[in-house]
Amino acid sequence: QVQLVESGGGLVQAGDSLRLFCAASGRTLSNYAMGWFRQAPGKEREFVASIRWSTGSPFYADAVKGRFTISISRDNTKLTVHLQMNSLKPEDTALYYCAAALKPGMPRYRNEYDYWGRGTQVTVSS
Secondary structure, eight states: OEEEEEEOOEEEETTOOEEEEEEEEESOGGGOEEEEEEEOTTSOOEEEEEEETTTOOEEEOTTTTTTEEEEEEEETTEEEEEEEEOSOOGGGOEEEEEEEEOSSSOOOSGGGOOEEOOOEEEEEEO
């Protein structure tokens, strides 16, 4: 089992920055890819970014490329996935989910991920 807990969401204005955190625990995570997804009201859950623990290589959706940065950190037994979001736009408003996938490569589809957090809300006002 893998447990994922997101935090860092909030209400900001367009152009502001926000940093999301995902605390990961459970099984050995070195074999997993970690991803961020988001879901706006009435829309499908969409891929935002992913990274592998083993390589640190990131992958981004076109909509956030150049504005968002995914990274990972390890502090003793505490593992955290970060999502730095800059130049936020109203269309970035959504519930943001952290997810973990055992699948090799850089998975970017919802059904490729095995574990999910409960989400953290990001609201960007214009």
